[in-house]
Amino acid sequence: MQSLRPVRRVAELGSLAVTGSVAAIFAFKCGKCSKIHEGSPSFGYDAPWHYSGLSVEERAYSELKSDTCVIRHDEGVDRFIRVVLEVPIHGVDKPFMWGVWVSLSEKSFTRYLETWDEPDESDSYFGWLCNRLPYYEDTINLKVQVRPRRGGLRPYLELERNGHLLAEHLCEGISIQQAQEIAERMLHDG
Numbered sequence: 001m002q003s004l005r006p007v008r009r010v011a012e013l014g015s016l017a018v019t020g021s022v023a024a025i026f027a028f029k030c031g032k033c034s035k036i037h038e039g040s041p042s043f044g045y046d047a048p049w050h051y052s053g054l055s056v057e058e059r060a061y062s063e064l065k066s067d068t069c070v071i072r073h074d075e076g077v078d079r080f081i082r083v084v085l086e087v088p089i090h091g092v093d094k095p096f097m098w099g100v101w102v103s104l105s106e107k108s109f110t111r112y113l114e115t116w117d118e119p120d121e122s123d124s125y126f127g128w129l130c131n132r133l134p135y136y137e138d139t140i141n142l143k144v145q146v147r148p149r150r151g152g153l154r155p156y157l158e159l160e161r162n163g164h165l166l167a168e169h170l171c172e173g174i175s176i177q178q179a180q181e182i183a184e185r186m187l188h189d190g
């Protein structure tokens, strides 16, 4: 089973005031546990889906760190990095965030590591999404572009707009109601 956990809590509690026309802090009364969940939802995966299926022996030949993962197997080497999917929530300032893994070519992976201290924001790496996000149709191997950014932030993702709901959500954003549905499912069903 994939390990799922909230990775970030937004600290601003109790502030639901809308400033001008923009953006309140996301908060909702949960339909599953009846508590108020506050802060834009944020969920992360500790590893690419591919890693969670490895045996103990196979893991010994692989390497999982907080931001990179290398899996060595008979057919070759797979390289993954951790990135962020930011889905805008309409009317809320902070997006719905998914910490996910993407597989990159050896060339892109090497470039990513080489520019680790000073990311070049004009870089864009092609990759494949490597986690299964609940709520959506299978998200494994969706085509993505990885966009590095400065300031110690993990790269963000752009998805090819191919009709997949996740790509639509990334481009168009989601309603507060949809954000609540996804968050309830992640918080209580996994």
Ligand SMILES: [Zn+2]
Pocket: 030, 031, 032, 033, 034, 035, 037, 184, 187, 188
């Ligand atoms: Zn709840």
